[in-house]
Amino acid sequence: IAGITQAPTSQILAAGRRMTLRCTQDMRHNAMYWYRQDLGLGLRLIHYSNTAGTTGKGEVPDGYSVSRANTDDFPLTLASAVPSQTSVYFCASSDRAGEAGELFFGEGSRLTVL
């Protein structure tokens, strides 16, 4: 039973470097999401995808890009990392795009940008 798999689990990155966080789900969910979680703040949506081939911007999209070439994969790319992108990143999926539905989360990727 996999659910959602994220990689890497943890990464230290120099500022200015490019980084891709990987996310794969095996539940055939249509909707996928990327959140960041910072101390004292609620989860903030970075980007989302309601179905393969489509993506949308969330609350804090600047400095991040995503793609959704197929149902299973939803990678998040930081083109040129900055220290303010130090955070824990969670990928999530739902079988209900555009409706109220339970989110299933990956285990998170802890990213430190120096």
Next chain:
Amino acid sequence: GQNIDQPTEMTATEGAIVQINCTYQTSGFNGLFWYQQHAGEAPTFLSYNVLDGLEEKGRFSSFLSRSKGYSYLLLKELQMKDSASYLCAVMDSNYQLIWGAGTKLIIKP
């Protein structure tokens, strides 16, 4: 703006009952969620309320009052494993989730 408020931290005793409150102001309402998140782990779904009233699920219950913009999560017969953060989230009129910062619950023996 949209806002979700919940206490930052609460402490309770093993075997007791605790109520975690959540108040919200959002653009529209399509339901309220509670998630549990143990330290260093992913959030996991606990409950969903879209109508007023109490939903009971084992030791956990969730209450909603839409007119008051208020919900609570009630945890009974507390166990040490209930030590975690509890996240309140509201789905707005665009079906976007607005998240509270979470309530860290500390259970003492």
